[in-house]
Amino acid sequence: MTTTTPPVTAREPATGRHGRAPLSEGARAERRLGWLLCAPAVIVMLAVTAYPIGYAIYVSLQRYILSAPQLTKFVGLSNYGAILSSPFWWHALLVTVIITVVSVAIEFVLGMGLALLMYRTIWGRGGVRTLILIPYGIVTVAAAFSWLYAWTPSTGYLSALFNNSAPLTSQPKAIAIIILAEVWKTTAFMALLLMAGLSLVPEDLLKAAKVDGASAWQRFTRVTLPLMKPAILVALLFRTLDAFRIFDNIFILTQGNNGTGSVSILNYDNLFTGLNFGLGSAMSVLILICVAIIAILFIKGFGTAAPGTSLQR
């Protein structure tokens, strides 16, 4: 046993003493390990997206129309100005927001129900889970074609519901049909994530609550839901961000006609149909900003359930 302390540069042993000098041996090793484990993922993501994002921002500051390349010149933020003052943009944004909010809300409720079913059903578990995932596994383009045929007057079995009045050409009905196609396809995505979250709720807690006299509904809202918060955050966040960028279903069903175009359809029209790379790139950046705002709102709203925030250890 020694009472002498080593001079000046004392290095504390790596015994995991929390709350002490932050650069202890143990903490340093932890940092290195943390960086090391994250590095491959970060490298792959950056390698794929750094150049495209940089390129898009660069082009968005120019007037660059592919069919008239000799007119290319630096125009600063005027592309952004043109978009933000255009009623087309705001209309597409409104349509996108409506589709996003409605379809995610429906998918969340249905997805939660399906998750409970897939998790707790007494028989046929494997079959039910597989069958529910089939819509998500059918290639979007093919499924969209089948919906197109179903709703087209005189070729489909569903258009008769609307007295063959071509529902795909009327804006509210077309949007409802698009939402239906989205919900049918991706509810399984929500259900799968929510079911994985359900499996994290310990059975013992639920049994204890039952013993304490809680009803099934109370057990669900007071025990299950709070413990599922991280899974709910992931499911809602990713589904919302995906729904905001909806493209395939609208493209096949209506091509964005009759006021059903989302911001991604508008982006496509400008980039590939209009060949206006400057404007299209600016729009891509704006869509990214919208997506970022949504993500920030979600993460702030969910607070401590967000991954990366520290738990008490």
Added chain:
Amino acid sequence: MAATTQQKVGWSVANIVVIVLVLIPVVWIVSLSFKTTGSITDPTYFPVHWTWSNYSGILTTSTFLRPLLNSIGIGLIATAIAVLLASMAAYAVARLQFPGKALLIGVSLLIAMFPAIALATPLFNIERVLGLFNTWPGLIIPYIATGLPLGIYTLSAFFREIPWELEKAAKVDGATPFQAFVRVIAPLAAPGMVTTAILVFLFCWNEFLLAITLTATTASRTAPAALSFFTGSSQFAVPTGSISAAAVVITIPIIIFVLFFQRRIVAGLTSGAVKG
């Protein structure tokens, strides 16, 4: 806990209702695949004239079989690598303290949310320069990059929920950190990993935009892209029958894949890892 008859009946009804609602459009696709080209515009739910010609048409041509193989291969490889990298990063995010953690996951999320439409052209340019155009890695790498954010978020949510004590107990029992991970943590994280694997695989399977932009021949073209190049019986006919048949054939591996993995979606939390 024995289930009462009433409970059994209740669940049966719920199961059947859900299955029927989910499958109505699927049966429609199958029936479209059996309709003859002439009768494709019949408004009947089931085909009046049945034919196998749509299936025989697509299965005898290499312009479909090879893309199917591409889809399976690219999907599996991208999924495996993505889950591996995401697990490592998620473990670090959930368990370890290091500066820049929140920034990392925030930025990773944003990066993956950039509209694919704007990614397509720059990626096309890079891949042509690097010689990755029209190759398997040319699609695998972007798919990994897109699947990583979802994987990292899902898996870190899972890792957080697993009690820290388990690892400590394992170390006290003499396990190395790697053994602790493989024997104790990984089984509990299995639902998260399987879920992530299924979702990433299905994303790669469905992905269309990058698939048509970054491929040129059947060397690497995936099934959704191949679908869009189907030709109908004449220049002006949309080959709905062939597309539907292709969709059905493509979905069968999915069903097998999911059936194989779905049992692992639920945790073995009752396997007695933590006693008392």
